[in-house]
Amino acid sequence: MSVTPEEVRQIARLAELSVDEEHLDDLAAQMSRIVDYIAQLSQVSGGEHAKPFIPGPDLIRLRADVVAPQPLEGKLSDFAPAFREGFFLVPKLGAFEGAEEDEE
């Protein structure tokens, strides 16, 4: 098999998908069938210099194979009118019953 059960486990972790251990062998077999099929693309020559039909590999930012938050394009503080010490400052939306008494 071109895809092993161990690789399926690793890929499922990257995809944040729980997979039953008992289905790993079946999934590895199915993925191998698909991966072997799409591998025929590697036998075709040409196209290396062809302009992609739509934004393709050149515009894609690569990152390591780890599950991690995506970096933001802008600063976090730009998402709200006010930001202080790691918190967004927003208008008070309402008050719990008795809150005023507590404040007093």
Next chain:
Amino acid sequence: MTEVEALASAKATATRLGKAKRLNALLTPTTVVRKSLLAQAKNAHPSGVLYGMPVALKDNICTLEFPTTCGSKLLEGYQSPYEATVVTKLKDAGALIAGKANLDEFAMGSSTEHSAYGRVLNPVDRTRVPGGSSGGSAALVGAGAVPAALGTETGGSVRQPAAFCGVVGIKPTYGRVSRYGLVAFGSSLDQIGVLGRSVHDAARVLSVISGRDPRDNTCENRDPLRLPTVPERLEGFVIGIPKEYFPVDLNPGVRRACDRAIRALKDLGAAVRDVSLPHTAYAIPTYYVIAPAEASSNLARFDGVRYGNRAKDVTTLADLYQRTRGAGFGPEVQRRILVGTYVLSSGYYDAYYKKAQQMRALLAQDFRNVFDRGVDLIFTPTTPTTAFKAGERTKDPVSMYLADCFTAPANLTGVPAMSLPIGRVKGLPVGGQFIGQPFLEDDMIEAAYALERAISGTEEA
């Protein structure tokens, strides 16, 4: 049409939808649809070009009136807070939204056997699949329950079920129709299309939903499609017949039906010319790299936090994500997410994803080469076979994927294409496909009008 007639249309549609219930094509309960149709008929715009016309929607198009499930357990009962631009445009034109149609989960499939809400039956032969992933939309139109329905395409999901159910299916050019409010699958491929009982029904719905939308920056800044007139003849049209779409092992009945359609095109005055699209055989492997890669990214948002159902008794955030997705997604969606993640992972990116993007460029060049040599339209079979038996291809995903081998090239290259019935083989419908030049849907529709009038779509080939 008057308001009384619109109400009568609503009532008749509700009755027809009730009769088609056994096909499992409609996800919205018929009682809910009936109530909604009657209310819509009372409030519809009488001056609209689709006034009183019932249109069903594939259930990956967001509506305010009905839940949007995408055929997935993960989104069971999900109520969108906004509606798709195509839905607003249909309502503005006076159309009546006739409920949500069943589909392969998240539009991933070619047989509508991969819905969490059960498989859809083909109205022509209930032991067979209706095609997919817009199988519910095609079955409703094929059964005569609605004159038109919206579907969506990523690799042929409108045209392939249209061919299997004996109806017309149009996939417009990428960027012709707004996708605002369409649940994304493969963003460089997805496009909303139309299924109709005739070329005219499908084309007039397409004309209404097409055109610019500031809410979707992949939607081109163009006026809505103008409908062509029905031509008497096709003189002046040059139609290319690509040899790669007529392989030796093509189903003989499909070949006979296509041969008859080509003779009819010649009789109508069109010049028919042999052409070549040499990279066609690589469309499906290319598609099954790019579409799963984009799906693995698009479906990352379904994590149990923002949308739909979530796993219970979880201990950590990672556990919540993994178990929600593991329990909520069906086997085909999980398989595609895994394949997509695999081809995008660091060891395999160049070998698969980059190579597929290069192949995509070659496929686009194939079409440009043909159109640059004076060909107006390409004619092919829509599918290599007629509708297959339910369960026949579910064990082997690759054999299922090959059902889209003649449709996926148009999605990968963004060109418009449509399927129309061109005959039957042993009682099963055969679809003929026109592929057009970008944003020249009117040429394609004009030729389809003429061919539809020239041959019987229900006659044995």
